[in-house]
Amino acid sequence: MTVKIRFFARFRELLGTDILVEKKSGTMLATLVKDIALEKKEGYDAIFDANGNFREFVIVMRNGKRLEPAETATVMVADGDEIAVFPPVAGG
DSSP states (O other): OEEEEEEOTHHHHHHOSSEEEEOOTTOBHHHHHHHHHTTSHHHHHHHBOTTSOBOTTOEEEETTEEEOGGGGGTOBOOTTOEEEEEOOOOOO
8 A cells, every 4th residue: 555654844854755655554653654754863753752652742644634642553544645744833
């Protein structure tokens, strides 16, 4: 199956964007993002804490729907999904 991962802002600078990956059915969302982030240590460290969990400020969306960080360990990705990963957003 093919899944698209889009990193934004600082994460995009570290890991790139619009990344298409081929994964086996049954892959969990957190695992998918970790696999990509592990390619560059600085990117991984920006998104995940020392325990391998999403940092509390990271925003993760699947097909436009925001997920709680804890959900990402139990949500399986499906063919055609688009995963978006954002750092904190501030405005003013």
